[in-house]
């Protein structure tokens with residue numbers, strides 16, 4: 001009887017795959033992984049435990065797991081040019097929580113970006129930082145440049161003396177002032193943590209700032225946004241003492257089973273990044289800039305026109321004149337264009353369900369092989385749907401037609417359909 005439900009679930013998932021195969025997936029925090037990454041995600045590692053360190057586990061049966069995790073460590077050090085890597089956090093949020101717990105205690109202050117200025121919830125009192133009991137204060141923000149206001153924030157840091165200076169963001173258009181924050185951190189004995197979740201693939205491809213070299217003590221990240229991995233988190237540092245503290249907070253602190261199949265797949269994605277990362281990251285940034293400029297020329301209020309719109313994979317648009325982020329994101333979804341509504345700095349946090357903005361990321365469509373020409377086509381589709389009010393069904397059909405030419409994943413070792421559903425034969 002319940003097999004009917006199983007069939008139903010599989011069909012729903014197949015429909016989901018078909019939907020994405022005919023859509024423009026432009027959520028800035030997502031990506032598709034290669035068939036090799038997906039193959040490894042489905043391996044037997046997903047059934048195992050490997051508590052402890054490589055070569056020194058609390059469980060037997062870890063010989064091959066050790067072999068793979070040694071590769072994760074070696075490739076991470078090479079790709080990110082770092083001395084120490086803690087690859088076991090199972091998400092970006094857990095990586096942040098571990099890093100915060102390693103260097104601060106209940107009641108200590110941390111300065112970060114507020115959510116409306118682009119910060120992630122884990123940087124604030126409603127999530128990881130709050131669970132740890134950190135006292136959160138916020139950077140002063142320069143809305144014109146969509147970046148931290150350095151002078152005003154330095155003044156605030158001198159007065160407030162936070163224990164953690166937390167950089168990085170979810171709405172992350174331009175590199176953050178790491179060098180300046182490290183200098184003041186030295187002055188007040190603070191730790192600079194840089195959350196690279198959004199831009200890890202761009203850092204790996206050498207097309208964004210180099211947070212460790214610029215002075216961050218610790219870099220935390222997820223490995224599935226601009227990066228090619230399955231979902232998961234990691235932490236890097238060049239400081240041995242900090243590494244030891246971080247490591248303890250990860251295990252036994254926050255992770256028992258570190259989702260070994262995801263870490264094996266991370267190994268594959270590290271190799272993919274070493275091989276293809278630079279070419280991919282360059283194209284991501286070219287695509288973001290091209291799309292931003294085309295949208296701006298059509299009359300959209302793309303943020304930061306005086307500063308080149310973006311240096312990352314993201315674009316932010318104020319769509320309040322078009323009815324707000326909620327209405328616009330839903331209209332785009334009906335035309336198979338998937339973006340998210342987003343708070344902008346001038347929004348009241350209470351407006352989170354209908355903020356002024358939308359956020360767009362081009363990393364996934366870049367991985368599908370799209371280039372400048374497609375960005376121009378997409379900008380025109382946005383204009384026809386949202387400004388000229390052409391019908392959703394007409395634009396949807398054009399999206400489906402456009403996607404017919406981009407069925408494969410690029411920047412990887414094998415050619416395979418992007419949104420294929422790997423179906424096993426089931427005997428009833």
Ligand SMILES: Cc1ncc(COP(=O)(O)O)c(C=O)c1O
Pocket residue numbers: 029090091092093094119120122168169170195197198222232233
């Ligand atoms: C800047 C930033 N940090 C952390 C996270 C959380 O990552 P995860 O979803 O892996 O917990 C996100 C997620 O979007 C993010 O944008």
